[in-house]
Amino acid sequence: MSVSSVKTGATGISLLTGNAFYDPGDFASIATGTVAAGATASVITFSSIPTTYTHLQLRMLARGTASDTMYVRFNNDSGATNYDNHRLNGNGSTVGADGRINYSALFVSSRGYGISSTVNIGSAIVMDILDYGNTNKYKVTKTISGQEYNSGSTDDIEYTSGSWKSTSAVNRIDVSLATSTLAQYTHIALYGVKA
Amino acid sequence: MPGTYEPIATSSPTSGNSVTFNSISSSYTDLIIVSSIRTDKTSASSDTYALRFNGDTNSNYSAVIMRGDGSSATSFKSSGTTMFCGEVADNNNTSGIFSPNIVSITNYSNSTTYKTAIIQNGGNNYLERCAGLWRSTSAINSITLMMNNSASSFVSGTTITIYGIKAA
Numbered sequence: 001m002s003v004s005s006v007k008t009g010a011t012g013i014s015l016l017t018g019n020a021f022y023d024p025g026d027f028a029s030i031a032t033g034t035v036a037a038g039a040t041a042s043v044i045t046f047s048s049i050p051t052t053y054t055h056l057q058l059r060m061l062a063r064g065t066a067s068d069t070m071y072v073r074f075n076n077d078s079g080a081t082n083y084d085n086h087r088l089n090g091n092g093s094t095v096g097a098d099g100r101i102n103y104s105a106l107f108v109s110s111r112g113y114g115i116s117s118t119v120n121i122g123s124a125i126v127m128d129i130l131d132y133g134n135t136n137k138y139k140v141t142k143t144i145s146g147q148e149y150n151s152g153s154t155d156d157i158e159y160t161s162g163s164w165k166s167t168s169a170v171n172r173i174d175v176s177l178a179t180s181t182l183a184q185y186t187h188i189a190l191y192g193v194k195a
Numbered sequence: 196m197p198g199t200y201e202p203i204a205t206s207s208p209t210s211g212n213s214v215t216f217n218s219i220s221s222s223y224t225d226l227i228i229v230s231s232i233r234t235d236k237t238s239a240s241s242d243t244y245a246l247r248f249n250g251d252t253n254s255n256y257s258a259v260i261m262r263g264d265g266s267s268a269t270s271f272k273s274s275g276t277t278m279f280c281g282e283v284a285d286n287n288n289t290s291g292i293f294s295p296n297i298v299s300i301t302n303y304s305n306s307t308t309y310k311t312a313i314i315q316n317g318g319n320n321y322l323e324r325c326a327g328l329w330r331s332t333s334a335i336n337s338i339t340l341m342m343n344n345s346a347s348s349f350v351s352g353t354t355i356t357i358y359g360i361k362a363a
Binding site for chain 2 (some may be wrong): 025026027028029030031032037059060063086089090091092093094095120121122123124126132144145146147148149150152155156157160185187189191
């Protein structure tokens with residue numbers, strides 16, 4: 001049986017008797033945030049994240065109003081020493097490795113020009129947040145990110161581990177940029193992965 | 196009802212050096228290509244796994260690569276008529292070894308941005324991570340996976356699968 005939304009007119013299936021069993025699957029879409037054409041956003045927030053999954057994955061195509069570094073924060077925590085990360089990166093000529101200990105956010109694509117402001121080009125980022133609902137250990141992340149401009153000077157591929165030094169279950173994720181704002185065509189999708 | 200992460204198509208080539216998936220639906224948000232690859236190449240010359248979108252054979256592809264070989268790390272660039280996806284196992288390597296390769300293409304069907312791919316590869320004694328760019332705003336509806344050396348052929352055991360991921 002189908003149902004219609006009084007608010008939007010959209011139709012979908014009902015979960016009442018008469019329809020096939022619906023299994024959302026082991027890799028499920030939780031929510032998506034986008035920045036529309038001509039718009040900007042200072043932050044994209046995913047809130048009220050359910051604890052029904054084992055891991056989370058953020059999949060992004062991100063652009064900035066300026067070339068920038070991405071910040072990811074959990075549960076709106078901007079404590080000055082609550083995030084660490086370590087990073088490998090290649091820029092087309094050299095390989096670098098560094099770390100940031102005791103920072104106020106997780107840094108992603110952090111060479112300063114990692115998030116693209118170039119028209120028509122976005123930075124691709126996939127972040128895994130492991131065991132996010134566990135209340136006995138700090139949360140760890142694994143991120144692969146890249147931006148290729150065919151420029152030779154600002155291209156970059158990065159592999160980053162991160163930690164949020166809190167035992168709280170992650171129920172909110174904020175994605176923003178260090179000094180600028182998220183630009184049009186940014187698309188960030190949050191998925192849940194079941195064990 | 197379809198799931199969020201589902202297979203679109205699979206190929207298990209036992210010969211030839213390219214596989215093309217056509218008529219890719221635009222109903223997903225991201226694409227993931229998972230390959231397990233080995234070729235019959237026996238020469239020491241370089242040979243790379245690569246891809247093309249929508250049959251575009253022009254010089255619209257580039258990539259930045261980070262590579263580790265067990266003792267040192269390097270980074271270099273690639274550009275040309277295909278997107279670099281990595282060095283893969285061949286008949287110079289121990290029998291039975293295939294290269295794992297995963298290509299992730301975010302927002303592949305939008306028509307406003309160039310397409311950026313993240314590539315993870317291991318093969319021919321290298322570990323590689325790459326970011327690739329196809330300088331086209333066209334929605335991707337066809338993907339060709341290929342060896343850049345026309346003398347190389349896929350061998351039995353090679354598998355290539357495309358998955359689609361939907362967003363809410």
